[in-house]
Amino acid sequence: MAATKQPYMHLVVQLPSGQGIEPGGWRWPTTSKAAFLDEDVYIKAARLAEQAKLDGLFIADSPAITMDISHQPPHHGLDPIVLMALMAKATERLGLIPTLSTSLNEPYTIARMLRSLDVVSKGRMGWNVVTTNSQEASLITSPVFWTTLTSTPAPSKCGKPCCGCGAVGRKGP
Numbered sequence: 205m206a207a208t209k210q211p212y213m214h215l216v217v218q219l220p221s222g223q224g225i226e227p228g229g230w231r232w233p234t235t236s237k238a239a240f241l242d243e244d245v246y247i248k249a250a251r252l253a254e255q256a257k258l259d260g261l262f263i264a265d266s267p268a269i270t271m272d273i274s275h276q277p278p279h280h281g282l283d284p285i286v287l288m289a290l291m292a293k294a295t296e297r298l299g300l301i302p303t304l305s306t307s308l309n310e311p312y313t314i315a316r317m318l319r320s321l322d323v324v325s326k327g328r329m330g331w332n333v334v335t336t337n338s339q340e341a342s343l344i345t346s347p348v349f350w351t352t353l354t355s356t357p358a359p360s361k362c363g364k365p366c367c368g369c370g371a372v373g374r375k376g377p
Contacts, residue, residue, distance in 0.1 A: 207214050214259040214299075215258045215260075216258060216259055216261065216262050217249075217253050217258055217261055217262070218244045218258075218261075218263070218264060218298070219246065219261060219263055234343070240281035240282070241281040241282060241283065243286075243287060243290055244330055245341065246263075246282070246287045246290065247290055249261065250291035250294055250295050251295060252296055253273050254295045254296070254297060254298040255311060259298075259299050260298060260301050261291065261298055261301065262301040262302060262303075262305050262330075262332060263288070263301070263303060264332070265302065265303035265304070265305075266336075266338070267308050267336060267338075279307060282316050284302035284303055284304075285302050285304075285317045287302075287327070288300040288301075288302050288321050288329070289320070289321060289324050289325075292321065292325035292326075292328065295326070297328070298330055299329075299330055300321065300325050300328055300330065301329075301330035301332055302321070302331065302332065303332040303334055303364070304317065304318070304331060304332070304333070304334070305334050305335060305336040306333060306335055307333070309337045318331055
């Protein structure tokens with residue numbers, strides 16, 4: 205008789221910013237307003253997650269600021285791959301799951317970043333695969349992405365769509 209595997213659940217924590225997922229967390233008197241830019245905050249969170257016997261730590265990411273930063277700090281201050289590499293060196297068994305957009309990164313670049321994280325973490329890497337369709341991101345990306353998103357040519361400084369003048373997607377003079 206074959207042994208049956210017992211079902212189990214993987215527990216993963218999400219850390220969107222140095223203040224946690226609470227939107228008003230940055231207002232607490234003892235909280236650093238710049239925690240979203242402090243790599244030590246993320247390393248501490250990874251160590252705490254590992255001590256709590258969680259299976260992984262997930263960092264969401266966005267290529268653009270999509271919230272009103274006059275009322276809250278950005279959720280994505282540092283690159284998830286860099287943070288995950290730091291966390292890998294500070295932990296031994298915690299799974300590390302960064303977000304990478306397939307819309308904004310070339311396949312080779314994604315493969316190289318994830319391979320590097322896999323090696324540095326000794327096989328503890330995961331990947332939150334996303335596509336990006338925000339208008340904010342389209343203003344900082346390639347003309348191909350802009351055209352795909354809006355079905356109209358990307359604006360440029362000289363008025364010619366995608367002419368290579370270096371001003372694609374920017375507004376202003």
